[in-house]
Amino acid sequence: MGSKLVSSAVRLLLLGFLAFILFFGDHFGVSFDYPHFGLFDNVYVRLIKGCLLLLIVIELLRIYYYGIVKNPNPPKLGGNIATLFVPVVLILVALEIGFMFVAQSQEGGLTLASHIWFERYWLPMTPDNYRDSPKTDTLGKKKVLIVGDSFTSGHGLKSADERYGNVLGEKLDGKQYVTYNLGISGSDTRDEFKRLTKFAVKPDVLILQYFPNDIEKVAHDHGLVPTGFAPYSDLPRPLQPLFIKSYLLNYLYWQFPHGNFAPFDTYARTAYGTPAIINDHLSDLNQFVDYAKANNARLYVVMFPFVHNLEQSAEYTKPVVDFFRKNNVPILEVGKLIGDIDIKDRVVGRNDGHASPIVNKRVGEALFQLMQSNPGVLQDSSLTSVNK
Template sequence: MMSKLVTSLIRIGLLGVLFVFLFYPEHFHVKFDYPGAPQSDNWYIRLTKTFFWLLLIIEILRIFYYGVVKSKSKSILANVVTLVVPLLVTLLFLEIIFMFVPQSHEGVLSKASQIWWEKYWNPVNALGYHDKEVTKSSGKKEVLVIGDSFAAGHGLENVSERFSDQLEEKLGKSQYTIYNLGVSGADTRDEYKRLKEFPVKPDVIILQYFPNDIEKVGREKGLSLSGTAPYADLKGPLSSLVKRFYLPNFIYWQLPHASFSTFEKFVQTAYSDTTILNSHLRDLSNMIAYRDSTGAKMYAVFIPFLFQLDKSASYTKPVEDYLRSKGVTIVPINDGIAKIPEKERVVGKNDGHGSKTLNTLIADRLFDVMKKP
């Protein structure tokens, strides 16, 4: 029995080397190169980690069997091991399970959201957009939807649920082609650049606007947003544990972290600061100039903070007034959102992006406005 225990301990030592290689590759100066690395593990890496944990579980159970069960030891250490081993094995099995549990989150911050992204974020076209491929369409009106993660459809498991895709169905694919240029984290400057570089010159531009579109300008002008960095509340070994392993990472992201009031205060200050606001409006003027150069009709949909409709509308009113003064048709949706129960406005309890129901509302409102004579 002693020889079997020794061989198991040797194998665990070898697994320890593999553990460092898999979970702390920077210690070996190893870099895994694949889409999403190093922030996320692809399916093959997760499968490799699964085999690692299974091998470790086998060795732990082997040591338990030969060291406690077969030896019939009744020492205090044996009793402690009898309590610890089932708990440890259960935790390792849960770690394996949570390596394959997808959950949409606000950004691709949690490991579960990275799994979700890999599973559902398709199609992705040759230009990198979460959309169909760009093709020449003779005789059709071409519509470009520009915006951030709300436009891109973050949290929706199928692109057919997005307002852009629903709108294309309503308008008729034989008459309209709608391309979605939504990108998570995009601001007005980035959106203008994307519009300008896109190979299709539009007949219609639809701007999806969210209150955080002013965030990057605010930061440039010295407005700070503290306490919102992911994992900022973790220190030392706990930080490494949560960042690298799936079960503790999943538990961590079920708990509240940065207060929304911190971000709300940032947004409120940004829109009330004329230096920041005027800089932001200048960025929007570039988009208006692009519209004018193409002769396109332009619509704007202001998606508010979904649980603070009135406050959100008051923050972004200067932008709305500016766009309206430039001939942009503002498509109101707040009255419709107010009729949707709060839980049905978002895709999930950990993801505040718009649900299919909200996207349907936006598509309906855009359709009604666009089909007006």
């Protein structure tokens, strides 16, 4: 019996070491490399983690069985502690493994559950890392390029077909138009223009999606940096790695609110209200106007607000709206479309403030109507709705 306890203890130590490296290896320069690492949480890696935890539990049960249950003279205090400890560990391990397969979209994509969500719902992706299907039947068709951030890529939407860009594509005549989605989460105005100019396809129709945080890079150049909540900083430092790496603890942590909107409100009002910052930002936006003219493309702008705070968003971005209107660029102000929708129905989830399928559908349909009303270089007859 003693040899069985020793062998189980040795295996438990070895398995514990492997599990530690598997969960916390990045602290020692050990990491996995697989497609879309950092965005996706690979299911096979999670299976390996789950199997290791199961093996650890098996060895723990063996030690309990031979050390307590089969021991003719088990230590009374140690036996009582072990009898309480082992079931608790079993429950926690079972929950940890279970939460390795719970997907939940989250605002900044910081959580383990959001990485599972991305792996489960984000495909297909193009070689350029856009959430879009490769386009093949494009000969002779007008090219519609939709450039933007996470609202364009469809953050939080389980199907790409729910995005406003896809809704627009369904409304357009498929025999005359092909739509390209150039949305990247976290992108800003400068990054969007850089990606647009690198994209091999030149547009006949260019749709620029705007969000109130697009000014951040310019503001940063002027020394204005938003002060916000640092994830996990409200936890004791020794516990932070556990809440970052444990699927169970990580999920529970993000079910509660952290930080508040007030610091960004002050930051945004300062950024959009500082002449030097807003002038540089409008100069960046003017590049889209010039690009559209150079390519004989019609430019449209879709202004997404903070969907939980429509009025403040409109206050921030008024200089941007005025700029595009001055340049005769048709604008779709999403905030004016969704005021009648309950706040909880505007967003994709409790932890994700991105636009819901209902909002995206309304935006796609309104954008189609805007294009019909302002065809620009396009002919009215070419904007034909297709009922599908």
